[in-house]
Amino acid sequence: MSFILAMDQGTTSSRAILLDHAGKIQGSAAREFRQMFPQNGWVEHDPEEIWSTQLAVAQEVLRSAGLTARDVAAIGIANQRETTIVWDRRTGQPIHNAIVWQDRRTAPFCDQLKRQGHLETVQRKTGLVIDAYFSASKICWLLDNVAGARERAGRGELAFGTVDSWLLWKLTNGGVHATDASNASRTMLYNIHAGQWDDELLQMLRIPRSILPEVRSCSEIYGESAAEHLGTSIPIAGMAGDQQAALFGQACFAPGLAKCTYGTGCFMLMNVGANAVASQHRLLTTVAWQKDGATTYALEGSVFIGGAVVQWLRDGLKLVKSAAEIESLAGTVADNGGVYIVPAFAGLGAPHWDQYARGSISGITRGTTAGHFARAALESIAFQVADVLEVMQRDCGVRIGQLRVDGGATANNLLMQFQADLLRVPVVRPKVTETTALGAAYLAGLAVGYWKNLADVQANWQIERTFEPQMNDDRPGRWRQRWAEALKRSRDWEEHSADAAVAP
Numbered sequence: 001m002s003f004i005l006a007m008d009q010g011t012t013s014s015r016a017i018l019l020d021h022a023g024k025i026q027g028s029a030a031r032e033f034r035q036m037f038p039q040n041g042w043v044e045h046d047p048e049e050i051w052s053t054q055l056a057v058a059q060e061v062l063r064s065a066g067l068t069a070r071d072v073a074a075i076g077i078a079n080q081r082e083t084t085i086v087w088d089r090r091t092g093q094p095i096h097n098a099i100v101w102q103d104r105r106t107a108p109f110c111d112q113l114k115r116q117g118h119l120e121t122v123q124r125k126t127g128l129v130i131d132a133y134f135s136a137s138k139i140c141w142l143l144d145n146v147a148g149a150r151e152r153a154g155r156g157e158l159a160f161g162t163v164d165s166w167l168l169w170k171l172t173n174g175g176v177h178a179t180d181a182s183n184a185s186r187t188m189l190y191n192i193h194a195g196q197w198d199d200e201l202l203q204m205l206r207i208p209r210s211i212l213p214e215v216r217s218c219s220e221i222y223g224e225s226a227a228e229h230l231g232t233s234i235p236i237a238g239m240a241g242d243q244q245a246a247l248f249g250q251a252c253f254a255p256g257l258a259k260c261t262y263g264t265g266c267f268m269l270m271n272v273g274a275n276a277v278a279s280q281h282r283l284l285t286t287v288a289w290q291k292d293g294a295t296t297y298a299l300e301g302s303v304f305i306g307g308a309v310v311q312w313l314r315d316g317l318k319l320v321k322s323a324a325e326i327e328s329l330a331g332t333v334a335d336n337g338g339v340y341i342v343p344a345f346a347g348l349g350a351p352h353w354d355q356y357a358r359g360s361i362s363g364i365t366r367g368t369t370a371g372h373f374a375r376a377a378l379e380s381i382a383f384q385v386a387d388v389l390e391v392m393q394r395d396c397g398v399r400i401g402q403l404r405v406d407g408g409a410t411a412n413n414l415l416m417q418f419q420a421d422l423l424r425v426p427v428v429r430p431k432v433t434e435t436t437a438l439g440a441a442y443l444a445g446l447a448v449g450y451w452k453n454l455a456d457v458q459a460n461w462q463i464e465r466t467f468e469p470q471m472n473d474d475r476p477g478r479w480r481q482r483w484a485e486a487l488k489r490s491r492d493w494e495e496h497s498a499d500a501a502v503a504p
Contacts, residue, residue: 002073004445005061005234006437007054009079009163010242011100011264012311014053016061017437018072021450023460025434027065029057036097041104041494043346044097047085050163051170055229062230069230074221075171076238076444078245078436079163081186084138086149086211087166089159092174095146098163099138102265102304102346106137107355113137118204125191125198127276127285129353133302135162136188139207153211160211162186164239168222171236176223179213181290182244190215192276192287195295217290218244219443238444243267244288245439247298250404250430251461253454258392258400260385261436262409265349266306268388269298270396281391282351289443299395301350301388305359307409309343309377319370327412330378332371338363339376340486348490351391356494362486381409382419383483389423402426402466406435413467420467422476427467 003026008015012035018027031053036044062068082101087094099105110130113119122130132138139160143150152158161169165179184190184197189207191198197212216222218240224233240248243261247269250259255273260266269288276285276297288298310326313319320326344357361376393399403425409415410429420427432438438460445451 002071002450003067004074004076004441004450005058005072006076006078006441006444007058007167008242008434008437008440009050009054009077009167011080011102014050014057015437016054016057017434017441018061018065018067019438019441023432023438023457025432027061028434029060029064031057039105041107041346043100043102045083045100047087047094047098047166050098051167054167055170058230069232069234072230072234073450074235074237074444074448075225076440076442077164077167077236078240078242078440079167079183081162081183081241081243082133082135083163084135084142084160085163085166086139086142086158086160087169089157089174092169095149095158096142099141101133103138104132104347104355106132106141107347109137109140110355122188122201125193125201126188127185127192127278128188129282129284130188131353132355133304133349134186134188136201136205136207139211140205143207153208156210158211159213161213164241165213168236168239171225171229172223173226177213178216178222180216180218180239181287181295182218182241183239184215185287186241192285192297217292219289219291219447221447235448236444237447238440238442240289240439240443242436243269243300244286244298245443246406246435247271247288247439248442249435249438250406251458252404253458256396256398256400257404259404259406259435262306262381262405262407264306264308266303266381266385268301268385268392270392270400272297272299272396277395279395281395282353283388283392283395284350291443291446299392301392303381303384303388304346304349305343306381306384307407308345309341309380310409312343312345313374313377317373319373323408326374326378327414329371330374330414333369333375336376336379337368337372338365339368339372340483341373341376341380342486342490343377343380344490350388352487352491354491356492357490358493360486360490360493362489378412378415379418382415382422383480385419386422386480389425400425402428404428404430406430406433416467417470420469421471422479424469424476426469428463429465429467431462431464
């Protein structure tokens, strides 16, 4: 019996999961790695630590399952998106820490691009807004702030990649420098309509084409892992950004189907089919996946801080010892007691796109308890998702009949029920919530014939629980009004500074 090995490289941990033909998890391993915050609003990772933890968990999951690499039919990779790494092509050494998608250092540069009139061009070509979230401005920062980097890039000595490209390079010992269309579509350099890197955008940002990876489909054999890493060579056959992988893993193959992943952030994607839908409400149009020569597009709403607000309660405020305790703490109170937490620690994503928003807590009284903080933190996740769903339905002109959910926070029943009540839409939790890994595995397995077609994959998706809306009164509407008021108090908080601006 053979298996698919999914490498799920996330923002706070690296995971490896073994899946069988029925889509059931037969083994998993995970390791957290360091989060670095060198300055206010900056977030970095060590690329070598990303690689070492990802390789270690892949080796561990095989070892603990009593398997070898010969039992693996293919490797699929899903990754934290937009996070930017630049390395030396000859030595393979990164020139700087990875700049993480949450990082805000290039916000002033993005403001500069908007003032120069580039917003419409970027939106039309890439489906994105101009924001520090995406890879392009991070590349500019690295080229302009690491000594000699721009000159070395001009000589073809450097390579850029998002985390998928970095892992592919490392797995193949530098043999393959490639990315997939879903990750390319998150860089702010890729024309999602033409399906290629865009020369006008590259020229605008002074990024040499020579540093970019080759763009391939999400389901094909990119190369084989070097035998020294896992014991023998294995085809690397699937790659997708984590949120697109989750959409695929949730079997959202038909237009109109939507999912939300509750991870470090929250990411809602809806399949819109073969034609890219331009958002009128500041959502993103992105490549969902590319397979067998066809491109499927999605609308996306990105919430920067979702589950990370629970990590903050645990690590920052020390209110709980583990994330799992948050539900019981929140359950000690009947409601939020008028407390609203806006976790704009890294600005606000869709549909607000405020790079200068910062976190706030409103409504504290002498009667406020730790339980109210816990409940307000969980509710903040649901409020942000509701903001996205509302405008997504407007863009598409249809009411979403159900929301498929996945990610670690979906184990929190209190959060899921509150989400259903707030949205007035059933929230559906599948039996396997590791849908990011599932999607990467399915894309890889389809490329090597492990699964025959999408019908095979669809048959594996099963419901564990559906949370039906339970409120027929106006409370959810009142709660959302108060949330909107709290949101206003967080908007545009950080002082706009040109100190971090990158020269045009």
